[in-house]
């Protein structure tokens with residue numbers, strides 16, 4: 204069941220790449236395992252998946268601990284409180300949800316040297332929603348310059364979670380704005396290589412506009428069930 208869903212998502216990504224005239228290896232699947240048991244992550248790893256995304260720190264740390272025997276790559280994709288940066292810096296390979304300098308500085312200071320630089324994407328609030336995390340597009344160039352200069356951070360690119368939208372043309376228009384922002388940053392920061400955008404409902408549009416990581420939960424694992432309402436994500 205999980206194996207079938209995994210194959211079908213991989214196929215969907217390959218088809219989207221083909222339709223966009225891109226190579227299939229230009230797009231990485233990040234399996235979003237929030238609310239899912241460690242055993243489901245293990246099953247998906249058995250199917251060949253190595254990169255997993257988590258939103259809730261304590262839940263993630265428990266899973267990372269339980270799955271230490273597997274060579275997994277962990278990506279933090281949820282909102283970050285500044286007093287919770289240390290375990291993120293110590294336990295993750297990537298953080299997609301950095302939206303202010305204070306958080307990036309703490310992650311850089313707290314990153315253990317032995318682990319090498321932490322890969323970072325800046326989260327941009329591309330739909331301009333008040334309630335969403337992410338910095339405003341006009342704040343991105345300065346923040347990117349400052350974050351790129353931090354010692355234990357490797358700035359990789361941008362992450363966006365657009366407002367839910369079912370019309371493919373409008374999905375694409377929003378992702379195109381993220382891509383254009385990235386292109387303008389690359390003039391000064393040519394090392395940027397990652398656009399983290401596209402979820403279960405809009406991965407084709409994201410891939411058409413240049414996504415290099417798609418973050419997929421529901422299409423892999425089925426609908427999420429939250430243990431309590433306070434655990435509901437902001438995104």
Ligand SMILES: *Cc1c(COP(=O)(O)O)cnc(C)c1O
Pocket residue numbers: 235237258280281364402403404418419420421422436438
């Ligand atoms: C939950 C989540 C996803 C996965 O969303 P699906 O619609 O279930 O694929 C992707 N990105 C972020 C930041 C999330 O919080």
